Amino acid sequence: MAAQIWGSEKRARRRREISAKIAQMPELHDSKPLPFMTREEKIMESARKLTILTEKMGQIIDPTDPAELYHLNNEVLGLEGNPMALHGVMFIPALSAQASDEQQAKWLPRALRREIIGTYAQTELGHGTNLQNLETTATYDLATQEFVLHTPQITALKWWPGNLGKSSNYAVVVAHMIIKAKNYGPHPFMVQLRDEKTHEPLPGITIGDIGPKMAYNIVDNGFLGFNKYRIPRTNLLMRHTKVEADGTYIKPPHAKINYSAMVHVRAYMLTGQAIMLASALNIATRYSSVRRQGQIDKSQPEVKVLEYQTQQHRLFPSIARAYAFQFAGAETVKLYEHVLKEMKSGNVSLMADLHALTSGLKSVVTYQTGEGIEQARMACGGHGYSMASYISEIYGVAIGGCTYEGENMVMLLQLARYLVKSAALVKSGQSSKLGPLVAYLGVKSEPTSLIDRIPNSGFTEYVKTFQHVSKRQTLKAADMFFGLMEKGEKREIAWNKCSVELNRASRLHTRLFIVEAFVRRVNEIADIRIKEALTDLLHLHVNYELLDIASYALEDGFLSASQLDYIRDQVYLYLGKIRPNAVSLLDSWEFSDIELRSVLGRRDGNVYENLFKWAKSSPLNKTDVLSSVTQYLKPMMEKARL
Numbered sequence: 001m002a003a004q005i006w007g008s009e010k011r012a013r014r015r016r017e018i019s020a021k022i023a024q025m026p027e028l029h030d031s032k033p034l035p036f037m038t039r040e041e042k043i044m045e046s047a048r049k050l051t052i053l054t055e056k057m058g059q060i061i062d063p064t065d066p067a068e069l070y071h072l073n074n075e076v077l078g079l080e081g082n083p084m085a086l087h088g089v090m091f092i093p094a095l096s097a098q099a100s101d102e103q104q105a106k107w108l109p110r111a112l113r114r115e116i117i118g119t120y121a122q123t124e125l126g127h128g129t130n131l132q133n134l135e136t137t138a139t140y141d142l143a144t145q146e147f148v149l150h151t152p153q154i155t156a157l158k159w160w161p162g163n164l165g166k167s168s169n170y171a172v173v174v175a176h177m178i179i180k181a182k183n184y185g186p187h188p189f190m191v192q193l194r195d196e197k198t199h200e201p202l203p204g205i206t207i208g209d210i211g212p213k214m215a216y217n218i219v220d221n222g223f224l225g226f227n228k229y230r231i232p233r234t235n236l237l238m239r240h241t242k243v244e245a246d247g248t249y250i251k252p253p254h255a256k257i258n259y260s261a262m263v264h265v266r267a268y269m270l271t272g273q274a275i276m277l278a279s280a281l282n283i284a285t286r287y288s289s290v291r292r293q294g295q296i297d298k299s300q301p302e303v304k305v306l307e308y309q310t311q312q313h314r315l316f317p318s319i320a321r322a323y324a325f326q327f328a329g330a331e332t333v334k335l336y337e338h339v340l341k342e343m344k345s346g347n348v349s350l351m352a353d354l355h356a357l358t359s360g361l362k363s364v365v366t367y368q369t370g371e372g373i374e375q376a377r378m379a380c381g382g383h384g385y386s387m388a389s390y391i392s393e394i395y396g397v398a399i400g401g402c403t404y405e406g407e408n409m410v411m412l413l414q415l416a417r418y419l420v421k422s423a424a425l426v427k428s429g430q431s432s433k434l435g436p437l438v439a440y441l442g443v444k445s446e447p448t449s450l451i452d453r454i455p456n457s458g459f460t461e462y463v464k465t466f467q468h469v470s471k472r473q474t475l476k477a478a479d480m481f482f483g484l485m486e487k488g489e490k491r492e493i494a495w496n497k498c499s500v501e502l503n504r505a506s507r508l509h510t511r512l513f514i515v516e517a518f519v520r521r522v523n524e525i526a527d528i529r530i531k532e533a534l535t536d537l538l539h540l541h542v543n544y545e546l547l548d549i550a551s552y553a554l555e556d557g558f559l560s561a562s563q564l565d566y567i568r569d570q571v572y573l574y575l576g577k578i579r580p581n582a583v584s585l586l587d588s589w590e591f592s593d594i595e596l597r598s599v600l601g602r603r604d605g606n607v608y609e610n611l612f613k614w615a616k617s618s619p620l621n622k623t624d625v626l627s628s629v630t631q632y633l634k635p636m637m638e639k640a641r642l
Ligand SMILES: CC(C)(COP(=O)(O)OP(=O)(O)OC[C@H]1O[C@@H](n2cnc3c(N)ncnc32)[C@H](O)[C@@H]1OP(=O)(O)O)[C@@H](O)C(=O)NCCC(=O)NCCSC(=O)CCCCCCCCCCCCCCC(=O)O
Pocket: 066, 067, 070, 089, 090, 120, 122, 123, 128, 129, 130, 131, 132, 162, 256, 259, 260, 262, 263, 265, 268, 269, 270, 271, 272, 351, 352, 355, 403, 404, 405, 406, 407, 410, 414, 417, 418
């Protein structure tokens, strides 16, 4: 199963080998539980481990393999981030995709050797979503052949970029490029922020940390202002766009090609989210098979809470989602790598499809991951609320994904643009022009679902039902939009008035893609036992998801009330079937105790003893009487006694 999850037997084996090596290297372990550290201590601890990793990485992993690097990071540095989180996730990908060969030769080896630390600085205090209204400017000075970066007002301060505040000394900065008073829109520039020797901010740069966040606090998300700060012309990333010495602008082959670093993260973050969901579920499911509370049969002893159907219903559909996201994420990464290769050689024809797909996936996956992790926390009762479970940190980090790389509603609307264009093709009889991801929009569907009528139809009837609801909602939302415009409404106003319906279409389309990716993967599996276990999970997935969106299929009679009852029964049937495999389905992800950082989720199940040990190690328990008591509470009580 681990081979299915991680992509191959070799990958699964390598992960095990890496975890085993790390287990033998105490210098790479947290020196005490992270929840007991202050933010400064955590940042220091992370930097300590990061530098040891830089030295010893070659002994543990193949540093050129991103999957090995990602696993190493998760084990040693953890999900709260690290001082170089954005360096690998966005700075290097931005340089790789947007810098010319010459620029890459100059900067990439230094970045890869970790001679410099970089980040991606785009969002500002006043604007994150609407890139056209970013306010930082890069004005070309023809006389000196330099760009002058400037922050005209407080809302133009860069705000949020990870590791910008304290760790990075370089950044890819996105600024409006102005040449001879003409604004060419946002472009990426390579900018040195700090002196390489002293790490002091360079003159003209104002920089710092934006303060603590809901989670992810090892990362120093930062602010950055420029006061007429000069960089050479050749620091504009020039793979696709060029500015010649005389100010001549050579436009890129696609208007949005500079957005590729964002698409990179949107594609890669899906498996990252799956991992976080599976981690939280691993903790909750293990704990649920240790925790005994109440009886189902009063004549029997107390049961493991995992025996309760409500507990299974809370956890198992999310286990199916974690697998579904992992499989859909793996497909998306493959597609992304293909499109990136094409883009580098000038073929930009697939960019729109990839943008639409990743926009929908990042939104649906992050939202459902958040839901699943929160359910996992509640499934652990009171102990889930303790930082000893570590679920709250996983939750905080995961839901950051609903916001970063494009706020979810906004990204769903990006996919909706693509769906509406596709709907227009269908309506004008040009269905043959539909891309493969939306081809179903042009296929006539049956009048009713045959879900409970064709035995052994595999998942075909389910897929058809998902296709039906997605198609119907897309055409309905598009009709609403076109109808408003026909009535004379301006395009943007009409769009806004339909946006809830449009986003519903985007979610349904994306959920269909996730179901199909899961089906594709299960169909490929040769090993009978693995196929059986995953088929059960897939049954739960399709029935649970369909129940969740049933109203769309009920309202036009595609599904009947009796079919709904059938679907509900299937959910209950598969909850029971999955119960014996539940813990194994999560143990198969092979998270080590070091990586999970959870007292509740320990592999050995020795929860209570370790919870007590954990509580005793709380800094508050270093003394029996706190100074807050001696200084304030004790005098108060004494005064009251007088
Ligand atoms: C897209 C926008 C909302 C709008 O942009 P514009 O204003 O420029 O668009 P227009 O309205 O002019 O045009 C729309 C038009 O353009 C097309 N378009 C848009 N984007 C693209 C694109 N990328 N590619 C192709 N086409 C594109 C669109 O389809 C329209 O076409 P039509 O007109 O034909 O319909 C834009 O403003 C936007 O994107 N806004 C969001 C801003 C954003 O995302 N900011 C991100 C900032 S960086 C950030 O947040 C970093 C966070 C990182 C945090 C740490 C992450 C850790 C995660 C770990 C993950 C790693 C896991 C690895 C796992 C593993 O290895 O396994």
